Amino acid sequence: MDGGCIFHFFLNDILEKVYQPIYGVERRMNIFLTGATGFLGKKLISKLIKQGHFLYVLVRNEKKFAGLLKGNTAIEKQQIVAVYGDITNPSLVKDHTVINVMENKIDTVYHMAALLSFDEEMKKETFSVNVDGTRNVLEFSKRIGVRKFIYVSTAYTVGKGVIGREQLYSTEQEFVNYYEQSKAVGEEVVFSYKNDFETMIMRPAIIIGDTKTGEADTNFALYGLLKGIRMMKRIISKNDFYKTKSFRVVFASETNSNLVPVDYVADVLAVASEHGEKETIYNITNPNPLSNQTVFNIIKKTLQFPNLEIGSIDGEYELTKEELMLHEKMRVFEEYLSRSIEFDSQNTRTLLKAASLEELDLNEAVFEHMLLSYLQPELVTQ
Incomplete structure (x- = not known):
């Protein structure tokens, strides 16, 4: 045979x-x-x-x-x-x-x-x-x-x-x-x-890790930023001025990025086969996205990098080579960091209600837990 x-x-x-x-x-x-x-x-x-x-x-x-x-x-x-x-x-x-x-x-x-x-x-x-x-x-x-x-x-x-x-x-x-x-x-x-x-x-929207475990399998978007900041911290921490000098990331702090945990996206997808309506589009988005400033502050905290600051995109700065290296890594995401998008998700709310599920609530505590869980192995070895 x-x-x-x-x-x-x-x-x-x-x-x-x-x-x-x-x-x-x-x-x-x-x-x-x-x-x-x-x-x-x-x-x-x-x-x-x-x-x-x-x-x-x-x-x-x-x-x-x-x-x-x-x-x-x-x-x-x-x-x-x-x-x-x-x-x-x-x-x-x-x-x-x-x-x-x-x-x-x-x-x-x-x-x-x-x-x-x-x-x-x-x-x-x-x-x-x-x-x-x-x-x-x-x-x-x-x-x-x-x-x-x-x-x-x-x-x-x-x-x-x-x-x-x-x-x-x-x-x-x-x-x-x-x-x-x-x-x-x-x-x-x-x-x-x-x-x-x-x-x-x-x-x-922008898929990030699991809300419970922090598990993520990407170096894209949020994790690209994390990786860049960690790399910059490793390089500059070898210098004597590391703890006395401020370091800068320049982007629009007043805007927000629409982040959605992977387990939430999977939840919505899993119920779509039974409860979804034909010829319908569903925005799987965050109804209350955290501001980029809030996300940045949590990153600073979890990476234990208190002397990292956000610089205004309207300012004029002479960036160090380490800061320039980070911004080069962020260049591909600049369009996503520079504006907030208001997403309608009425269809998704209707879908979730039919499946007896709640819409996403990604608050600061949950987001911090996700980052800590994701970063823990590296933080332990520092």
């Missing part, structure tokens, strides 16, 4: 068990996910498994799949099946027998796979993954007859606007980078399939 036939037999054998009870909960849905090996994907999978769903995950190779399964119990592993492929492949999957096995059996697709790059030189690759790749997943979903398609986009398809609405934006508006534009185009492509299955768009 060849590999394709073995895989076909294996999946059919598992599918016969799909609706057997587990943990006292009946498995309600068969779900197909892309981007499952990412930080958000792993959090979502954990929640979907606990809800009793049966999952197919698109992965590139066995090593990726093995990494995804780490931390799951033997029983939980039985709820996850690998589908080998790549979203940049027009046919999506390597083994076409998968199509026959999955046909008319998938309730919901979560499409999370994306290329997050702000590099202008990566425009072609960004659009290839985020637009063409999305279309490939949509075509595959149409071919196997799925019922719902949930597209994980970004709240920053708002571009350079300051009001974030739960509706499609023009793809011709001004964007901060090609990533934003590619996701906006991807949204339009998703809604163009609304006659083939129910479509929804989920737009998280």
Whole structure:
């Protein structure tokens, strides 16, 4: 029996068990996910498994799949099946027998796979993954007859606007980078399939770590800033003047950045398959974002760096080489730090209410706990 036939037999054998009870909960849905090996994907999978769903995950190779399964119990592993492929492949999957096995059996697709790059030189690759790749997943979903398609986009398809609405934006508006534009185009492509299955768009803001553990798997955005400040502190702490001299970070302290913990985003996504409305957009955002000044003060406290200050963006400064190094790392985020965006999240509130969940409350105490939990290993060794 060849590999394709073995895989076909294996999946059919598992599918016969799909609706057997587990943990006292009946498995309600068969779900197909892309981007499952990412930080958000792993959090979502954990929640979907606990809800009793049966999952197919698109992965590139066995090593990726093995990494995804780490931390799951033997029983939980039985709820996850690998589908080998790549979203940049027009046919999506390597083994076409998968199509026959999955046909008319998938309730919901979560499409999370994306290329997050702000590099202008990566425009072609960004659009290839985020637009063409999305279309490939949509075509595959149409071919196997799925019922719902949930597209994980970004709240920053708002571009350079300051009001974030739960509706499609023009793809011709001004964007901060090609990533934003590619996701906006991807949204339009998703809604163009609304006659083939129910479509929804989920737009998280800036995803940060877990509220309970502080766990984060990125050096992007907030964590890029943290990494830069830690590096600057290490360098200058070797000098005698370290504790007597002030050091400066220059950005708009009166604005805010919309930060959303990964576990909250996963909570919203997990209930969307059951409670989400078709042709609806959900802003997964923070209704009461902390100001950049507050975030900065908490960073100073957790990094034990009291002589670090914010300099006004209107001031004129002669920055040290260490300060210049930090600002060079922050340059890619300047547009996000320089303005506040007011996001409407009425659809998300309605969704959460239907699922008996509360909207995010990321207060100063929770945020400080997250940073301390994330930084603890390094702080202990200092």
